[in-house]
Amino acid sequence: MSSLLERRGLRDLAVVQVTSGDEIKRGGHQTRWLNVVAANAMPTGATFALVWLATVSLVVINYFVPFNLVSLIYMLPVVVAATQWGVGPGILAAFAGAAAADFFFYPPLYSFWIRDPQNVVDLVLFLLIAVVTSNLAARLKNEAVALRRREKEIGELHAFSQGLATCLTGRDLIFAVQDYLSNTLRYRAVLIATEQDDHAVGDAAAVPPEIRQEAVKLIAAGASAASTLRDPRSGRAWLVRLIAPEILGYGAIAVELGDGAGEPAEVMARRVESLLDEATLTLKHLKTKEAIEQATINYQTEILRDALVGGISHELRTPLASILGSCSVLNRIPAVRDDRQSRELVEAINEQAGSLDNEIRNLLNATRISAKGVRPQLLWTDPTDIVGAAVKQKERKLAAHRITLEIAREVPLVHVDTVLVEQALGQLLENAAKYSPPGSEIKINSRCEDGCVILSVQDQGVGLTADEKGQLGRRSFRGRGRAVGASGSGLGLWIASTFIAANGGSLHAESRGLDLGTTMSLRLPTVSADTPALVGALDD
Amino acid sequence: MTKVLVIDDEAQIRRFLRAGFELHGFSVIEAENAAAGLKAATMGAVDLIILDLNLPDLEGSEVLERIRSWSNIPVIVLSIHTDEHEKVRLLRLGADDYVVKPFGISELLARSDAALRRHLRSTNRDPVVRAGPLSIDLVSRVVTLDGKRVQLTRKEYALLHGLATHVGLVVTHQQLIREIWGGHAGNIQYLRILVRKLRQKIETDATQPRLIVSESGVGYRLEQGEPGIAPGRRGASSDTFCA
Numbered sequence: 001m002s003s004l005l006e007r008r009g010l011r012d013l014a015v016v017q018v019t020s021g022d023e024i025k026r027g028g029h030q031t032r033w034l035n036v037v038a039a040n041a042m043p044t045g046a047t048f049a050l051v052w053l054a055t056v057s058l059v060v061i062n063y064f065v066p067f068n069l070v071s072l073i074y075m076l077p078v079v080v081a082a083t084q085w086g087v088g089p090g091i092l093a094a095f096a097g098a099a100a101a102d103f104f105f106y107p108p109l110y111s112f113w114i115r116d117p118q119n120v121v122d123l124v125l126f127l128l129i130a131v132v133t134s135n136l137a138a139r140l141k142n143e144a145v146a147l148r149r150r151e152k153e154i155g156e157l158h159a160f161s162q163g164l165a166t167c168l169t170g171r172d173l174i175f176a177v178q179d180y181l182s183n184t185l186r187y188r189a190v191l192i193a194t195e196q197d198d199h200a201v202g203d204a205a206a207v208p209p210e211i212r213q214e215a216v217k218l219i220a221a222g223a224s225a226a227s228t229l230r231d232p233r234s235g236r237a238w239l240v241r242l243i244a245p246e247i248l249g250y251g252a253i254a255v256e257l258g259d260g261a262g263e264p265a266e267v268m269a270r271r272v273e274s275l276l277d278e279a280t281l282t283l284k285h286l287k288t289k290e291a292i293e294q295a296t297i298n299y300q301t302e303i304l305r306d307a308l309v310g311g312i313s314h315e316l317r318t319p320l321a322s323i324l325g326s327c328s329v330l331n332r333i334p335a336v337r338d339d340r341q342s343r344e345l346v347e348a349i350n351e352q353a354g355s356l357d358n359e360i361r362n363l364l365n366a367t368r369i370s371a372k373g374v375r376p377q378l379l380w381t382d383p384t385d386i387v388g389a390a391v392k393q394k395e396r397k398l399a400a401h402r403i404t405l406e407i408a409r410e411v412p413l414v415h416v417d418t419v420l421v422e423q424a425l426g427q428l429l430e431n432a433a434k435y436s437p438p439g440s441e442i443k444i445n446s447r448c449e450d451g452c453v454i455l456s457v458q459d460q461g462v463g464l465t466a467d468e469k470g471q472l473g474r475r476s477f478r479g480r481g482r483a484v485g486a487s488g489s490g491l492g493l494w495i496a497s498t499f500i501a502a503n504g505g506s507l508h509a510e511s512r513g514l515d516l517g518t519t520m521s522l523r524l525p526t527v528s529a530d531t532p533a534l535v536g537a538l539d540d
Numbered sequence: 541m542t543k544v545l546v547i548d549d550e551a552q553i554r555r556f557l558r559a560g561f562e563l564h565g566f567s568v569i570e571a572e573n574a575a576a577g578l579k580a581a582t583m584g585a586v587d588l589i590i591l592d593l594n595l596p597d598l599e600g601s602e603v604l605e606r607i608r609s610w611s612n613i614p615v616i617v618l619s620i621h622t623d624e625h626e627k628v629r630l631l632r633l634g635a636d637d638y639v640v641k642p643f644g645i646s647e648l649l650a651r652s653d654a655a656l657r658r659h660l661r662s663t664n665r666d667p668v669v670r671a672g673p674l675s676i677d678l679v680s681r682v683v684t685l686d687g688k689r690v691q692l693t694r695k696e697y698a699l700l701h702g703l704a705t706h707v708g709l710v711v712t713h714q715q716l717i718r719e720i721w722g723g724h725a726g727n728i729q730y731l732r733i734l735v736r737k738l739r740q741k742i743e744t745d746a747t748q749p750r751l752i753v754s755e756s757g758v759g760y761r762l763e764q765g766e767p768g769i770a771p772g773r774r775g776a777s778s779d780t781f782c783a
Contacts, residue, residue, distance in 0.1 A: 314594070317620055321641035322552035328644035329560040357642055377624070377757070380729045382736060384747055385754035392753075407747035413732050418756040419624060446747075 090134025654708025
């Protein structure tokens with residue numbers, strides 16, 4: 001440990017600690033008695049005043065009423081002093097009352113002698129009851145105070161937990177904890193984390209650099225004791241202590257104790273420490289550390305995801321756009337166009353770059369779906385246009401196949417996000433081309449059935465087994481196409497089914513068996529199918 | 541020689557655009573940021589601007605607005621994002637068309653061609669628009685398909701007129717609805733049905749439209765077909781290789 005201390009420079013800290021501690025202590029010796037007297041002067045004076053008031057009242061009462069109310073009246077200052085200022089003033093009031101009764105009311109008057117033994121018994125009984133009463137009253141008062149404090153604490157805790165619920169980032173949470181501690185301790189508290197980046201530090205600017213430096217040293221050394229330091233510039237005292245790892249992982253708390261004008265810093269430090277222990281326990285129960293960590297992770301994940309999505313969009317797709325664009329130019333240059341070998345090479349580059357771009361787009365879509373879900377922008381659309389756009393989108397991939405369209409003439413309009421449905425249908429077309437032999441037929445069918453518009457893609461390919469049909473639509477399902485050399489991440493179909501589901505539709509697969517082809521269908525709900533009425537409205 | 545200004549911060553993109561445009565008889569000026577682009581647009585007599593939206597110094601849409609404040613040079617916007625709302629916004633700001641990256645040079649050439657022709661027509665006052673087998677006389681309102689006259693209702697003609705004045709370029713749904721129904725009473729459902737009816741009259745197969753194509757979530761485009769404005773510079777309809 002000592003070597004660790006040396007290495008971490010704790011020795012310096014210890015020196016600083018001792019000197020500043022001594023300074024505070026020396027100052028403390030001179031002011032302690034004064035402080036005690038100052039703190040007790042008010043209750044003492046007030047107690048005497050109460051007893052005096054009782055005496056005056058008794059003199060007045062005795063003048064009019066001949067009853068003996070002496071011990072009863074002197075009980076009042078005792079009760080008041082005990083409830084207001086505690087046991088000490090209560091007992092003081094009891095003895096002062098007893099002395100005053102003896103001096104002013106028990107014969108011989110104006111002397112402390114008592115002639116009647118009955119009066120002696122009265123006085124002793126009075127003292128006994130007064131002491132017991134002041135104890136009871138003081139305890140009652142303490143409980144009332146504790147109750148009030150507890151109520152306040154619960155209120156603060158409630159506010160704090162509500163604050164926690166609204167915190168989005170780890171940084172917010174650290175600030176919330178800091179506020180809570182400041183409220184509980186009644187001093188400004190600042191959390192200091194080990195990491196130097198701003199995200200982990202509560203409010204670095206609020207702490208003087210010297211105090212901060214010591215705190216960092218303290219953290220580095222893992223010292224468990226608290227230390228009271230004085231900021232050389234402002235002369236204000238700070239308590240610096242490691243904070244329980246359950247709260248801030250690995251960090252310290254600095255509490256500003258003030259300039260030491262009131263209580264000695266040492267006393268304050270002790271009180272703050274015990275309060276801190278209590279608050280720490282509460283924070284432990286609230287699993288603050290986990291909440292902060294989780295919030296930090298969520299925040300960073302979000303940033304990372306945004307960076308990734310933005311970065312991929314720009315940094316990867318821009319070069320691909322250059323490659324694909326250059327290919328399209330190369331293909332128009334006569335020297336390349338007329339040379340079979342060059343043309344084939346350009347075509348290979350083009351094809352591969354195109355697939356890469358497609359995969360990136362799939363990844364982006366998948367990331368967006370996972371992060372934010374799909375938010376379709378619904379628009380009335382002619383299913384014919386969806387088919388047309390999907391075919392055009394996959395034109396190149398479908399070039400080797402015979403495409404047949406079977407489109408019913410009066411298919412109702414659908415209320416969908418056109419772009420999403422097109423992408424989904426495009427994916428079905430791409431899969432059909434991928435998993436069926438070149439030259440075979442791919443049939444696209446669009447019809448209306450049971451109040452739904454159905455867009456289906458039928459191929460002559462490898463087909464699906466019952467097992468594969470069940471797995472369809474999982475996030476990375478891939479058919480046996482892999483065996484015949486088709487590439488892809490398998491994200492496409494998952495994205496397609498997610499897009500269709502977001503539009504209130506569903507994706508279905510039919511296959512009569514292996515090598516008998518597959519029919520994939522998109523089923524889209526039609527909200528209103530009153531096309532004839534619309535047509536009527538359009539006639540001139 | 542037609543002068544095209546390419547504003548894009550990616551050197552590789554500029555390089556292939558230069559090659560592609562020069563191969564088709566354009567002369568190319570390059571600008572690597574908005575400031576240089578705006579300067580070049582004001583200094584040199586530019587016929588066409590290709591504007592990338594992702595510029596280091598200024599938002600692409602801001603550049604577009606600035607250009608539009610003093611000129612109606614055809615502008616085609618390039619973007620890596622495919623958000624439909626953004627496309628519609630850019631078209632409303634005055635872009636003639638957009639092309640989403642990655643794209644083939646023939647797609648951009650076709651758009652450029654259409655934008656240049658539209659610009660030329662507005663100065664030439666040539667009343668006849670041709671799109672494949674279709675010909676639309678904007679003055680006499682006569683529509684012929686393979687030389688045979690086609691009878692259209694008033695709204696069908698209004699739709700075709702809206703598309704024909706921007707032949708080869710995308711026209712937003714809202715713009716068409718406004719032109720046909722005058723800003724009220726129209727909606728996208730009406731437009732879809734009207735397009736379907738028009739297609740039945742002018743397309744060879746209305747279920748596989750070739751002339752009026754839909755731009756998802758944005759609008760429609762009347763494909764201009766093969767003929768170009770100058771020999772050796774024409775827009776092919778697709779990027780299919782080994783034709």
